[in-house]
Amino acid sequence: MLNILFINPVVREKGLPMHVPYGLGIIVAIAETLGHRFQVLDLNALRPPDQAIVEALRADRWDIVALGGITTTYGSVKRALQLLDGALDYRPAVILGGGIITAMPHDIMSLLPRVDLGVIGEGLQTFPEILERLESKRDDWQNVLGVAWRRSDGKVIVNRERPLVPMPEIDQTPYPAWDYFPLDVYFSNSSQLFSEEAYFTRRRLDVNASYGCALICRFCYHLGLTGELQTVETEEGNHEVVFGYRRDVRWHSPRYVVDMVKHMKNKYQVDFVCFLDENMMTMHRSSKGQWLTEICQLWIQEGLQPQCVRDKVPHDLDKCDGVHWGGTSHASQVDEKILPLMHDAGCSWLCYGLESFNDRILKQLGKGALRKHNIQCIEKTVKAGIRPTPNQIIGFPCEFFDSIRDSMTAWEELGLMVKPFFATPFPGSEWYYKYRQLILEQYDGSLEAFLLDLGDCTEVTANISLNFNKCELYGLREMMLNNDKRGIDEYEKMWHQHHDQPVLDPEKIPWFAKYKTGEEDKYREEIKAYSEGRLIEVVKGPRPTA
Ligand code: SF4
Structure with a gap:
C-alpha cells in the first residue's frame, strides 16, 4: 500500500x-x-x-x-x-x-x-x-x-x-471522490449567473458526461481525450506530442450519468448540476440523436425533474425539488427537436461558444458555424425556454473593424449583453503551435513567463491579433461594450493613417504562409516586427509619412 x-x-x-x-x-x-x-x-x-x-x-x-x-x-x-x-x-x-x-x-x-x-x-x-x-x-x-x-x-x-478507454468500458470509471474535497467551500461558490436557477442554487456539483469535441476550432486547447493526441518519434525511444484532426468522441451512457446525479442528490442534496462537457450537442449528434434524448427521459423517469418545470410554475427555491442543470451546445449542431425535452428535464441554460458574428473570422476559426447559425441558435434556445449564454471573443489573428462591427450589430439585434473574452493561444491549441515563436517574443523568449501570465481570457496575455496591439484591443472592447459606433469609426480612420492594409488572411502574407515552427531564425526579422506591433510595415511596406 x-x-x-x-x-x-x-x-x-x-x-x-x-x-x-x-x-x-x-x-x-x-x-x-x-x-x-x-x-x-x-x-x-x-x-x-x-x-x-x-x-x-x-x-x-x-x-x-x-x-x-x-x-x-x-x-x-x-x-x-x-x-x-x-x-x-x-x-x-x-x-x-x-x-x-x-x-x-x-x-x-x-x-x-x-x-x-x-x-x-x-x-x-x-x-x-x-x-x-x-x-x-x-x-x-x-x-x-x-x-x-x-x-x-x-x-x-x-x-x-496510450489508447483511450473505449465505450462502454468508460462507464467503469468511478465517480469523483467528492468526500475528500472541502465541499463547503465549493458549495458556497455554487452560484453562476447563467440562469435564475443557476444563480439561486444552494448546492451545485459538476458532471463530465463526455470526452472531447468533434470540431476543430483552432484556438481551442486539447487535453488528449479525443484521439487527437499522437506522438511522433524524434529519436530512438523518444517522442514529441502532436495534435491532429482525429476525433474519437466518447460519452458515458445515460444510465451512468443519471445514476451519478441521483447519487449527488441523495448524498449531497445537490439542486443544480453543471455539465463540464466541451460540447454536449456534438455527442448528441454523434449518437444520432439518442444521447441527450435518453438522458432527459431517464432524468424525468428517475424523479430528477424539477418541480417548477413539472408543475409549470415559477421557480421557488424552497418548494422546487429535483435537479436543474446547464451545459454546452453548438450553434450549427444544436438540435431544435431536443431542446423542449431538455427544458422539461430541467435544463435552464446552454452555453454557446459563438465567438464572433463575422463569417470571415468564424471560417478562420474552423468553428463549423456562421453568423446565421449563431443568430438562429439563440432564437431556438430562447423559444424552448432555456437561457443561452453566448461567449464572445475578440483579438483573433485577423480581427478587424468589420468583424467588430458585425458582432456589435448582432448584439443589438438579438438584445445580447455580453463582454467579450480575449483570444488566448493556450498550449494545446493549434494556434499555440502556429504562433509559438510569435508568442514567446512577447515574453523575451520565456515560456515560463507566458505560462505565468495565462489567466481566464478576461485580460490580453499573448496577443495573436495581427492588426491590433494590446492597447487597441482593450480600447475596442470598451467601445463595443458601450455600443460606441462613432468612436470605432473615428478610430478606424486613425488606424488607416498609420497603417497600409489590414491582414485579413494570414495565409496571404508571404512569409507567414511559409513560416513553420522550427524556422524561427529564417523569419527572425518578421517575428520581431510582429511582437513590436510593426507587422503591417513588414508585410506591406513602411507606414506612410506625413
Ligand atoms: S466547438 Fe467548442 S469545444 Fe469544440 S473545438 Fe470548438 S471551441 Fe472547442
Missing part, C-alpha cells in the same frame, strides 16, 4: 474556487478503489499560506505527491514543488498530470525538474499502472504508455501515447 498526497493547485489566483477538480477527483477515487492510503490538499479551495502548506507536507511520510490540472495551474504547481523540496528531508516520487503537461511534456519536465513522472492525456489506466510499478519498486518506465519520465542520465523521455 502506498501513501499518496494529492495536491489540487490554485487554478487562477484571481478566480474563486468554483469547481471540485473533476479529473483529480476521479484519480483520487481510483487510488481509493485500489486500497492506497491518501490525503487531499486542496490549495485551490483553501488558498493556505506557505507555512500551512509546509505543515501539511510534513504531516505524514508520503511515497508519492501527485498533482496536476490545466495550464493555468503552472504557478501554483511550481510553488508547491519548491515548498516540497524545502519541507522534507526525504524524496517522495512526484507525479504531474492534466493539461499542464499533456500539451508540452518536454517543456514542462524541463521547467519543473522536481517532477519525476508526467501523465500525458487520459490517466485512467496510466495512473494505476504507475502506482503498481512504484509499489513493486520497478522503474522500467520505458514500458508504460502515456508517460514522460527521466532516464538515469537525467534526459526526459516521452513514451508513445
Whole structure:
C-alpha cells in the first residue's frame, strides 16, 4: 500500500474556487478503489499560506505527491514543488498530470525538474499502472504508455501515447471522490449567473458526461481525450506530442450519468448540476440523436425533474425539488427537436461558444458555424425556454473593424449583453503551435513567463491579433461594450493613417504562409516586427509619412 498526497493547485489566483477538480477527483477515487492510503490538499479551495502548506507536507511520510490540472495551474504547481523540496528531508516520487503537461511534456519536465513522472492525456489506466510499478519498486518506465519520465542520465523521455478507454468500458470509471474535497467551500461558490436557477442554487456539483469535441476550432486547447493526441518519434525511444484532426468522441451512457446525479442528490442534496462537457450537442449528434434524448427521459423517469418545470410554475427555491442543470451546445449542431425535452428535464441554460458574428473570422476559426447559425441558435434556445449564454471573443489573428462591427450589430439585434473574452493561444491549441515563436517574443523568449501570465481570457496575455496591439484591443472592447459606433469609426480612420492594409488572411502574407515552427531564425526579422506591433510595415511596406 502506498501513501499518496494529492495536491489540487490554485487554478487562477484571481478566480474563486468554483469547481471540485473533476479529473483529480476521479484519480483520487481510483487510488481509493485500489486500497492506497491518501490525503487531499486542496490549495485551490483553501488558498493556505506557505507555512500551512509546509505543515501539511510534513504531516505524514508520503511515497508519492501527485498533482496536476490545466495550464493555468503552472504557478501554483511550481510553488508547491519548491515548498516540497524545502519541507522534507526525504524524496517522495512526484507525479504531474492534466493539461499542464499533456500539451508540452518536454517543456514542462524541463521547467519543473522536481517532477519525476508526467501523465500525458487520459490517466485512467496510466495512473494505476504507475502506482503498481512504484509499489513493486520497478522503474522500467520505458514500458508504460502515456508517460514522460527521466532516464538515469537525467534526459526526459516521452513514451508513445496510450489508447483511450473505449465505450462502454468508460462507464467503469468511478465517480469523483467528492468526500475528500472541502465541499463547503465549493458549495458556497455554487452560484453562476447563467440562469435564475443557476444563480439561486444552494448546492451545485459538476458532471463530465463526455470526452472531447468533434470540431476543430483552432484556438481551442486539447487535453488528449479525443484521439487527437499522437506522438511522433524524434529519436530512438523518444517522442514529441502532436495534435491532429482525429476525433474519437466518447460519452458515458445515460444510465451512468443519471445514476451519478441521483447519487449527488441523495448524498449531497445537490439542486443544480453543471455539465463540464466541451460540447454536449456534438455527442448528441454523434449518437444520432439518442444521447441527450435518453438522458432527459431517464432524468424525468428517475424523479430528477424539477418541480417548477413539472408543475409549470415559477421557480421557488424552497418548494422546487429535483435537479436543474446547464451545459454546452453548438450553434450549427444544436438540435431544435431536443431542446423542449431538455427544458422539461430541467435544463435552464446552454452555453454557446459563438465567438464572433463575422463569417470571415468564424471560417478562420474552423468553428463549423456562421453568423446565421449563431443568430438562429439563440432564437431556438430562447423559444424552448432555456437561457443561452453566448461567449464572445475578440483579438483573433485577423480581427478587424468589420468583424467588430458585425458582432456589435448582432448584439443589438438579438438584445445580447455580453463582454467579450480575449483570444488566448493556450498550449494545446493549434494556434499555440502556429504562433509559438510569435508568442514567446512577447515574453523575451520565456515560456515560463507566458505560462505565468495565462489567466481566464478576461485580460490580453499573448496577443495573436495581427492588426491590433494590446492597447487597441482593450480600447475596442470598451467601445463595443458601450455600443460606441462613432468612436470605432473615428478610430478606424486613425488606424488607416498609420497603417497600409489590414491582414485579413494570414495565409496571404508571404512569409507567414511559409513560416513553420522550427524556422524561427529564417523569419527572425518578421517575428520581431510582429511582437513590436510593426507587422503591417513588414508585410506591406513602411507606414506612410506625413
Ligand atoms: S466547438 Fe467548442 S469545444 Fe469544440 S473545438 Fe470548438 S471551441 Fe472547442
